[in-house]
Every structure is written in structure tokens, then in C-alpha cells.
Amino acid sequence: MSERLPGGGVELSPDEIEALPTRWLSCWTPTEVAQRLAGIDTPWYVAAGWALDLFRGRQTRPHGDIEIAIPAANFSQVVDRFPGYVFDGAGSGRIWEDAAPEVLAAVHQTWLRDPATGDYLLDVFREPHDGDTWICRRDDGIRLPYRDVIHHTRDGIPYLAPELVLLFKAKHVRRKDQADFDATVPHLRSTQRRSLAELLARAHPGHPWLADL
Incomplete structure (x- = not known):
């Protein structure tokens, strides 16, 4: 699925894009994210490189950030867990600070920011779904029950x-x-x-x- 980007936001310069990794140096670990989301009433999972390390049972390489995914319709449940933080929309080299609903409807990435430091701590993917059915963002013909796409570590951390x-x-x-x-x-x-x-x-x-x- 391609994104139709909304207006507004800030287009990052090449220097700002190059500096972004430094704003993720304080990002949380999967364990910290799982502790903060414990008991949440929506499916969620660690995605991307961290998910593969959770599958293999150990960290195999450095990770520049941490990404999780949730059903798009349930994003508010995640927001409620992080009072005092800000969610910025991100996509195609642009950032929409404290993203408005129309931005969230148009982009799938949301970066949780600590307003006191400007650091990013968590990248939340808001994924397409049909109720309890996961829909692949790259090919909406690939559909699976959430119970089949989410695995868990021995200590209960969910991962894709x-x-x-x-x-x-x-x-x-x-x-x-x-x-x-x-x-x-x-x-x-x-x-x-x-x-x-x-x-x-x-x-x-x-x-x-x-x-x-």
C-alpha cells in the first residue's frame, strides 16, 4: 500500500536526516516496551530487526531504533499509555510533530517523542487489519489471524x-x-x-x- 502524504509537516534536510540516529540513542528495549504496554487490550508485536533477535533468543547486532506494530484502529490505546509524551507522524523524509488525526490516517509510522529532550523512544506502525485479521501493508491479499502472526518469547514479549x-x-x-x-x-x-x-x-x-x- 502506498502512502498519500498530507500537507504540512516539516521536510527534513539531508543534514537533519543524517542526524536522526542520534535522536534514537535513548530508545527503549523490547523488555522496556513490553513492561509499559503490559495488559493493553490490543494485539501488538515487536517488528523488524528486533523481532528476529527475539526469535533467535539473543541480540545479534546493534539496533538504531525499536519498532512495534498495532492494529490502526487501536492506536488510541497505545497513546493512553504514554501521557506526557508526543507522537509525531513520519513518512518520506517528513515529520508532522504532534500529528493530527488526518496525518495519522495518511501515514503508518508514528514516532513517540520525549518533549523534554527531543529524543525518540519508540516507532509505532499502525497497520491495516479487519477485526482480528492482520493485513499485510505491502499486499492486502495476504491476510492472517493475529494469533498466527504473533509469536512470544519465553518471558512473554510478542514479536512478528x-x-x-x-x-x-x-x-x-x-x-x-x-x-x-x-x-x-x-x-x-x-x-x-x-x-x-x-x-x-x-x-x-x-x-x-x-x-x-
């Missing part, structure tokens, strides 16, 4: 199924994405490898990762 994390990473295949693929595939069950191959063939026909599955 690794085959789905790799599906999202397959679009750009940056150096870290290739490293995550190489480190994760040996740990996948045969059913997960088969599922990833089927998803890649659907979303990215001819993808080079298919040869390794």
Missing part, C-alpha cells in the same frame, strides 16, 4: 513471525537485511521456510532469496 519480518525486509535488501536473512533462515522450521518462499514468490517474484529457501 520471522517469515513475515523477512518478507518486509525483502523489498530493499540493505546490508543489514541480508545479514538478518542469512542469520535467521537456518533457525526457521521447514513450514516457515516454505511459507516465506510462497510469500516472496507472490510479493517479489524472482527474488534472489528464493534460491536459498
Whole structure:
């Protein structure tokens, strides 16, 4: 799904984009996020690179930020957990500070900011869904029950199924994405490898990762 960006917001300069990682140096860990969201009445999960480390049971590389995902309609439940913080909309090199509802309806990324320091602590993806059914943002024909896409660590931290994390990473295949693929595939069950191959063939026909599955 492509984003139709709203007006307003601030377009970041190349220097500001380059400096963004320094604003994430204080971001929370998966454990800290899980503690803050304990008991919340909506499905949620750790996404992206951290999710693969949770699947493998240890941190394998540095992470510049932390991303979680929730059903878009339930975003207010997350907001209620963080009084005193601000949620900025983000997309395509722009930031909408303290994003208005029309911005949140148009972009899927929301960065939680500590207004006292300007630091970003958490990236919240507001994902498409149909009730209890998860819908893939890249291909809305890929639909699965939340109970199938969310896995948990031994201490209860929810994370996205690794085959789905790799599906999202397959679009750009940056150096870290290739490293995550190489480190994760040996740990996948045969059913997960088969599922990833089927998803890649659907979303990215001819993808080079298919040869390794």
C-alpha cells in the first residue's frame, strides 16, 4: 500500500536526516516496551530487526531504533499509555510533530517523542487489519489471524513471525537485511521456510532469496 502524504509537516534536510540516529540513542528495549504496554487490550508485536533477535533468543547486532506494530484502529490505546509524551507522524523524509488525526490516517509510522529532550523512544506502525485479521501493508491479499502472526518469547514479549519480518525486509535488501536473512533462515522450521518462499514468490517474484529457501 502506498502512502498519500498530507500537507504540512516539516521536510527534513539531508543534514537533519543524517542526524536522526542520534535522536534514537535513548530508545527503549523490547523488555522496556513490553513492561509499559503490559495488559493493553490490543494485539501488538515487536517488528523488524528486533523481532528476529527475539526469535533467535539473543541480540545479534546493534539496533538504531525499536519498532512495534498495532492494529490502526487501536492506536488510541497505545497513546493512553504514554501521557506526557508526543507522537509525531513520519513518512518520506517528513515529520508532522504532534500529528493530527488526518496525518495519522495518511501515514503508518508514528514516532513517540520525549518533549523534554527531543529524543525518540519508540516507532509505532499502525497497520491495516479487519477485526482480528492482520493485513499485510505491502499486499492486502495476504491476510492472517493475529494469533498466527504473533509469536512470544519465553518471558512473554510478542514479536512478528520471522517469515513475515523477512518478507518486509525483502523489498530493499540493505546490508543489514541480508545479514538478518542469512542469520535467521537456518533457525526457521521447514513450514516457515516454505511459507516465506510462497510469500516472496507472490510479493517479489524472482527474488534472489528464493534460491536459498
